[in-house]
Amino acid sequence: MAKQLDYHSIREIFTRFQAAEAEPKGELDHVNAYTLVVAVALSAQATDAGVNKATRGLFKIADTPEKMLALGEEGVTEHIKTIGLYRNKAKNVIKLSRILVDDYGGEVPNSRAALESLPGVGRKTANVVLNMWWHYPAQAVDTHIFRLGNRSGICPGKDVVAVERAIEDHIPVDFQQHAHHWMILHGRYTCVARKPKCGACLIRDLCQFEDKTE
Numbered sequence: 001m002a003k004q005l006d007y008h009s010i011r012e013i014f015t016r017f018q019a020a021e022a023e024p025k026g027e028l029d030h031v032n033a034y035t036l037v038v039a040v041a042l043s044a045q046a047t048d049a050g051v052n053k054a055t056r057g058l059f060k061i062a063d064t065p066e067k068m069l070a071l072g073e074e075g076v077t078e079h080i081k082t083i084g085l086y087r088n089k090a091k092n093v094i095k096l097s098r099i100l101v102d103d104y105g106g107e108v109p110n111s112r113a114a115l116e117s118l119p120g121v122g123r124k125t126a127n128v129v130l131n132m133w134w135h136y137p138a139q140a141v142d143t144h145i146f147r148l149g150n151r152s153g154i155c156p157g158k159d160v161v162a163v164e165r166a167i168e169d170h171i172p173v174d175f176q177q178h179a180h181h182w183m184i185l186h187g188r189y190t191c192v193a194r195k196p197k198c199g200a201c202l203i204r205d206l207c208q209f210e211d212k213t214e
C-alpha cells in the first residue's frame, strides 16, 4: 500500500483528470433512478457491458417496479441469465421492487440507509446511486478504485471502507462529485490489474507505485 499523497499532488492529479474529461460518466445504461438501482445491483461480479446487454431488453418492458413485478421472477431470470449469479439477482430484483411499491410508493428513496435496506443493495450500490442519480458526492469503492487508490497513494486503505474514508478526507471538495468516475475509468482502462499502462498514464510523475511499467 502506498503512503497517502499530499494535498498538492492530489489537487494536481484531479486537475489533470478534469482537463482530460470534464464530465466523466458511468457506463451502466439506465433510464431512471429505478433502472439505475437494478443495473448497479446486477453489476456485482459482472462487467458493465455484460449488464447493459442483458438490461437492454429487460428495461424496454420493465422500467418501473410495478412492471418488474408484473414480469415476475421467471421473466426477469430469462432476461439476465447471461450474468453471473443471475438466479439470486432475479430474486432480489423482485424483492426490492415489491418493497419499493409497498413502502415507497414506487419511488426510489435517496438516503444511504434506505437504499442499503433493499435486497441486493449494499453500500457500494447505494453510493453509486446517490452519486450518479442525485449527484451527491458519495464514494463507491469498487475493485478499480481500490487498486488505483492503493497503488498511487490517492486514497490508500486496507479495506473498501478505509479507502472510501480516504477519498472523503483527502480529495478536495470541488473534485468530490466526479472523483468516483474519474478513478473508476482510470483504473479500468489505464491502471489495469495485471500490467498497468504506466507509460501512457497522465499521473505517472505523481503516482507512488514502485513497480511502474514502461
Ligand code: SF4
Pocket (backbone or CB within 6 Å): 148, 151, 152, 190, 191, 192, 196, 197, 198, 199, 201, 202, 203, 204, 207, 208, 209, 212, 213
Ligand atoms: S503510473 Fe501506473 S500504477 Fe500509477 S496510476 Fe498510472 S498506471 Fe497506475
